[in-house]
Amino acid sequence: MAFTEEQLVRYSRHIILSEVGGKGQKKIGKARVLVIGAGGLGSPIALYLAAAGIGKMGIIDADTVDLTNLQRQIVHHTKDVGRPKVDSAAEKIKDLNPDVEVVTYQKYLDAENALEIYADYDYVIDGTDNFPAKFLINDAAFFSKKPLIHGGILRFDGQLFTIIPGESACYRCIFPELPPQGIVPSCQEAGVLGALAGLIGTLQATEVIKLILGIGNPLTNRILTYHGLETLFREIKIKKSPDCPLCGSNPSITELTMPVQEVCDFNPLEAEKKDQ
Amino acid sequence: MFVKINGKKEETQAETLDALLKSKDIEPQMVSVELNNALIARTDLADSPLKEGDAIELLFFMGGGI
Numbered sequence: 001m002a003f004t005e006e007q008l009v010r011y012s013r014h015i016i017l018s019e020v021g022g023k024g025q026k027k028i029g030k031a032r033v034l035v036i037g038a039g040g041l042g043s044p045i046a047l048y049l050a051a052a053g054i055g056k057m058g059i060i061d062a063d064t065v066d067l068t069n070l071q072r073q074i075v076h077h078t079k080d081v082g083r084p085k086v087d088s089a090a091e092k093i094k095d096l097n098p099d100v101e102v103v104t105y106q107k108y109l110d111a112e113n114a115l116e117i118y119a120d121y122d123y124v125i126d127g128t129d130n131f132p133a134k135f136l137i138n139d140a141a142f143f144s145k146k147p148l149i150h151g152g153i154l155r156f157d158g159q160l161f162t163i164i165p166g167e168s169a170c171y172r173c174i175f176p177e178l179p180p181q182g183i184v185p186s187c188q189e190a191g192v193l194g195a196l197a198g199l200i201g202t203l204q205a206t207e208v209i210k211l212i213l214g215i216g217n218p219l220t221n222r223i224l225t226y227h228g229l230e231t232l233f234r235e236i237k238i239k240k241s242p243d244c245p246l247c248g249s250n251p252s253i254t255e256l257t258m259p260v261q262e263v264c265d266f267n268p269l270e271a272e273k274k275d276q
Numbered sequence: 277m278f279v280k281i282n283g284k285k286e287e288t289q290a291e292t293l294d295a296l297l298k299s300k301d302i303e304p305q306m307v308s309v310e311l312n313n314a315l316i317a318r319t320d321l322a323d324s325p326l327k328e329g330d331a332i333e334l335l336f337f338m339g340g341g342i
């Protein structure tokens with residue numbers, strides 16, 4: 001497949017990079033990426049992948065846009081309030097780059113549909129906001145052997161890392177089980193600086209493009225954490241764990257099931273209030 | 277003694293990882309703990325003694341994204 005004149009111009013700043021070139025840009029154009037969550041992280045991920053000319057992008061999100069989303073979910077605009085997030089996102093992606101094939105799934109990822117959806121993609125990016133989803137996304141990536149870029153944000157901090165299933169540390173190598181419900185506050189409860197979502201999502205998009213191109217060092221076996229108030233990046237070395245319940249040598253998780261969160265009485269927000 | 281917690285030098289009286297978390301009011305279920313680059317199972321926190329110069333990483337769950 002040869003580039004059109006328009007594509008040569010559109011992607012010229014990529015093609016001029018010796019590590020990308022016409023060959024790399026074609027790889028991007030053939031890549032299929034599943035973006036899970038069209039929210040704070042999913043917005044910059046979807047927009048940058050669209051701008052980069054990704055071949056096929058799947059977007060999965062069951063929700064509709066509400067006014068509180070607009071502080072950080074930059075793929076959605078004021079006029080989109082009330083619309084399904086996947087429709088709003090697909091429209092912006094198509095506006096930005098009609099080359100991109102967009103597939104939308106207005107539903108929640110679950111143990112029944114995950115592997116079937118994953119099968120149509122080469123890479124998966126986690127832009128979700130809850131632990132059952134994050135663990136499910138990790139487990140499904142392991143069972144379908146799809147590289148995954150994990151990301152998470154809270155208040156002023158964020159973290160991300162890349163998982164090559166079976167080769168590098170997975171989410172459960174570090175966090176074997178879900179935290180009990182309520183012990184870790186959500187962005188809804190604790191807030192999040194909008195621009196922080198842009199930062200972490202953009203890093204996730206960068207990492208998937210590196211994987212597609214096969215350039216540089218992937219963010220595997222290390223977690224990159226960002227501390228917004230201190231303007232500080234840190235890297236924490238991690239290892240694939242032989243005791244991992246999923247990818248370890250004696251796994252307890254042998255098929256995909258929906259992870260459940262235990263309920264817990266401890267409320268970190270209340271605890272913090274008492275401290276002050 | 278002095279230990280390094282998430283890259284920062286801190287003084288602590290805690291003799292085990294479990295005691296260190298308690299002294300910082302951190303519920304063990306909120307974090308994964310690395311001691312000198314090795315992940316410590318939650319059940320082993322109380323049996324993990326600390327010594328001068330140890331490097332501890334507290335990896336917090338971050339569930340946000342949307």
Ligand SMILES: [Zn+2]
Nearest residue numbers: 170173244247
């Ligand atoms: Zn693992």
